[in-house]
Amino acid sequence: MKNSWKCNQCGYILQQNIPPAKCPSCQKDCTFIDVSCYTPDCGGPGSGNIDPQLIKKEPER
Numbered sequence: 001m002k003n004s005w006k007c008n009q010c011g012y013i014l015q016q017n018i019p020p021a022k023c024p025s026c027q028k029d030c031t032f033i034d035v036s037c038y039t040p041d042c043g044g045p046g047s048g049n050i051d052p053q054l055i056k057k058e059p060e061r
């Protein structure tokens with residue numbers, strides 16, 4: 001099962017088991033936020049979907 005991760009610097013989203021140390025998009029040592037779907041609304045755990053509720057949040061600076 002892959003998780004969905006969102007870069008807190010540039011908002012880049014990728015899907016893999018664990019987040020990379022460096023963002024492949026902005027090349028910074030950023031924090032990846034887990035935006036995987038865990039609710040049935042977006043397909044449930046294991047669906048590989050992204051939770052739209054988590055995507056909406058602005059990046060923390």
Ligand SMILES: [Zn+2]
Nearest residue numbers: 007010023026
């Ligand atoms: Zn990034």
